[in-house]
Amino acid sequence: MRVLLVMLVLFFSGAASAQLSGKVTSSEEAAMEGVLVSAKREGSTITVTVVSDAQGRYSFPAKRLAPGRYTLRVRAVGYELDSPLVVTLTNKPAEADLRLKKAADLAAQLSNGEWMASVPGTDRQKDLLLNCVGCHTLERVVRSRYDADAFMKAVLPRMQGYVNQSIPQHPQLRKAERLMEERGDQRVQVYRLSGEYLSTINLAESPKWGYELKTYPRPSGRATRVIYTEYDLPRETIEPHDVLVDAQGVAWYSSFGEQSLGRVDPRTGAVREFPVPQVKQGFPTGLLGLRADRDGNLWLGNMYQAQIVKFDRKTQTFTTWQLPPEQSIDAAQGNMVSPQHAHVDGKVWTLFFD
Numbered sequence: 001m002r003v004l005l006v007m008l009v010l011f012f013s014g015a016a017s018a019q020l021s022g023k024v025t026s027s028e029e030a031a032m033e034g035v036l037v038s039a040k041r042e043g044s045t046i047t048v049t050v051v052s053d054a055q056g057r058y059s060f061p062a063k064r065l066a067p068g069r070y071t072l073r074v075r076a077v078g079y080e081l082d083s084p085l086v087v088t089l090t091n092k093p094a095e096a097d098l099r100l101k102k103a104a105d106l107a108a109q110l111s112n113g114e115w116m117a118s119v120p121g122t123d124r125q126k127d128l129l130l131n132c133v134g135c136h137t138l139e140r141v142v143r144s145r146y147d148a149d150a151f152m153k154a155v156l157p158r159m160q161g162y163v164n165q166s167i168p169q170h171p172q173l174r175k176a177e178r179l180m181e182e183r184g185d186q187r188v189q190v191y192r193l194s195g196e197y198l199s200t201i202n203l204a205e206s207p208k209w210g211y212e213l214k215t216y217p218r219p220s221g222r223a224t225r226v227i228y229t230e231y232d233l234p235r236e237t238i239e240p241h242d243v244l245v246d247a248q249g250v251a252w253y254s255s256f257g258e259q260s261l262g263r264v265d266p267r268t269g270a271v272r273e274f275p276v277p278q279v280k281q282g283f284p285t286g287l288l289g290l291r292a293d294r295d296g297n298l299w300l301g302n303m304y305q306a307q308i309v310k311f312d313r314k315t316q317t318f319t320t321w322q323l324p325p326e327q328s329i330d331a332a333q334g335n336m337v338s339p340q341h342a343h344v345d346g347k348v349w350t351l352f353f354d
Contacts, residue, residue: 019093020070021059024052026079026100031056034218036075036228037098039087041068045232045269049075051224058098064227065089076100077109077215106213112138118214119201128194131159135166147204151195152188163304165257165286170237172257172284175304175330231269238262242290244298246313254287254300261287261298261311279322280305283330293339293348301335301350308337308350329354 020039024032037058038049048065052058072085079100087096103109110118115138116126132141146155166172203209219226231251233240239256246252251264259276278285284304291299298311307322323332331354338349 019060019062019065020087020089020096021057021093022096022098023056024058024074024076024098024100025056026102028102029056032076032079032100032218034076034220034224035079035098035100038073038075038228038230039065039070040073041066041070044068045271047230047232049228049230051219051226053224054220061227062093067091072096072098074098074100076218077111077114078103078106080104106215107139107143107209110139110213110215114213114215115139115142117216118209118211120211121197121201125197128197134164135159135162136168141198142202142209144202145204146195146199146202148192148195148199151198152191156191156194163284163286165239165284165303167237167239167257170239170257172286175283229266231264231266231271233262233264234271234273239286241288244290244292246292246296252290252298254290256288257286259285259287259302259305261290261300261309274311274316274318276300276302276309276318277320278305279307279320280328289336291337291339294343297339299337299339299348301333301337303333303335306332306334306352308334308348310339323352327352 024035024037026032031054033052033054033056035052035056035058036049037052038047039060040047048060050058050060067090069086069088072081072087074081080103082099082101085096085098087094112129112133116129119126119129119142129138129141132138161173163172163174199205201209201211237257238260239258240253240262241256242254244252249266251266253262253264255262259278260273261276263272263274264270276287286303287300287309288303289299289301293299296313298313300309300311302309302320306328307320310319311317312319322328323334332352333354334350334352336351342348
């Protein structure tokens with residue numbers, strides 16, 4: 001699993017001179033439009049991606065790829081590269097045609113949206129799946145073999161015990177279960193209905209899914225004229241949530257599951273992290289709602305730490321404000337800080353709830 005930031009550039013001005021280009025084809029399509037072609041230089045943390053046009057042509061502008069040894073990969077749901085491809089680039093333009101073949105495991109390529117489109121069920125039933133995608137891919141659900149009883153008695157109650165910023169690589173349990181409208185028999189009924197539905201879309205009753213796997217169409221036309229730049233982050237547990245780009249072009253991100261504010265230099269890919277003080281030891285960690293005030297200071301909600309955080313970029317120091325002890329109960333959360341107009345009356349608005 002790669003944890004990364006993605007920046008998108010649209011370009012509609014005419015074709016730029018390319019340092020690396022080629023054509024994407026397959027046995028099914030002589031020219032494949034809308035294939036994402038990615039290039040990553042050996043030893044680098046930066047990946048650049050372009051998209052093939054209606055003629056199947058892709059091209060990386062000359063200034064996007066420095067000389068070096070690159071691994072190429074593709075994203076075209078239902079297809080994969082016939083064989084791994086590594087190219088060595090110099091200061092001269094290079095050509096690398098890509099031949100794709102049908103994917104051996106289509107299910108492994110589906111996005112959460114494609115799983116939602118594929119599985120049967122009413123809108124209300126599918127709404128349940130939205131509670132899964134914040135923590136993991138729906139592939140985990142549909143590949144499972146739990147029956148309705150297992151979902152009801154073990155899986156769903158356990159999942160309910162994790163906070164929203166949990167992921168399989170960094171699970172975090174709630175200190176106190178939040179009050180719900182469904183209690184007693186009502187809650188059991190909710191789990192029962194959910195378990196019965198989930199057991200009809202997974203592999204509990206058959207080694208194969210009883211529904212067609214549906215895919216979204218690939219990009220076409222103007223949607224192919226983009227460049228994506230991805231920046232690997234140092235750990236898969238960082239969970240970048242909100243991203244701001246400052247006046248100097250530096251990207252700042254909040255970590256949804258950890259106590260750190262991150263900084264990425266898009267020119268070099270260099271990452272620096274600033275640890276945020278933890279005031280409630282043993283409670284879930286994570287930050288949400290990164291915003292800047294007029295002076296460029298960064299503000300965050302510290303969720304289950306029940307505090308709001310201000311980072312002064314000039315001094316690189318934090319200031320924090322906590323809830324009063326009598327209000328800082330186990331389920332208290334501080335989210336969504338709004339400092340944008342604090343210079344008017346000196347007030348910062350935020351959302352605390354329990």
